[in-house]
Amino acid sequence: MWTYEKRLQFPVNIKKTCPKTASLIISQFGGPDGELAASMRYLSQRYTMPCKEVAGLLTDIGTEELGHLEIVCAMIFQLTKNMKPEDAKTAGFDAYYIDHTSALWPNAAAGVPFNACEFQSKGDAVTDLFEDLAAEQKARTTYENLIRIIDDPDVLAPLKFLREREVVHFQRFGEALEKTKLKLDEKNFYYFNPEFDKQFAKA
């Protein structure tokens, strides 16, 4: 069950219309390493996790990612809400405008629609936690790519906050992997699937 809180996790107050920037940032909404994929990845993986604390962590990080999705969408909204027809013609945003006007629709910066294949849920705790560690690094790289080419300080502030959260999530998933290993046969952590071959997991 979720409860909505009517505020953003980090303030977004962008004054300058810029569809070009929106068309780049949208990757962190519906792109391969975006917040939608992150949230759905963690919230899908948690059910079969053999370690209860790790399932709890996936719930809490998955929930925070929903808040990040909201921050990214608020940024795109504020960058495009006062668009004039001239702005809509901006290369890179024009095609999106034809199909969605200024509404939010998840796709990658290159225009590829959101795809559920972006969120891996394999049903093996070790595999899935490695996936999550990589996902956090990929999201961090994407934020760094954005930060490198964007100048508007109103856009940079939330992007830097979101980048830092990826670093923290990576740290926590690393700890989750260590906790999971404590429950496995130390002779060979990677030989069995602890979510299926339950006889090899410690009580």
Place this chain on the structure above:
Amino acid sequence: MAERTQLLEQIQQIGFQIDDLTLYLDTHPLDREALDSFTQAKNQRYQLMQDYAREFEPLNLYLVCPDTNNETGSYCKYPGQKHFTWSDGPLPWDNQGGV
């Protein structure tokens, strides 16, 4: 307006402390110092949320109280009338609500 912004900023800051401490405690459930910080932040947040709902709009559904919410009557479509105060206030993604 200044007070709304200030109070919302405080809620945002204390809320973030709780978000960050939650993830830390998920993997370090016995850390005494973190537990104390969590309790302190949680109590502070509770008070701020109550204060904000009394002066402005309720930020979650459980703070909706048509008789006591939004004393300042800001961002309100039905001033002076008993109404569902959940709809008061700006939207979080609007510039003035994003603070």
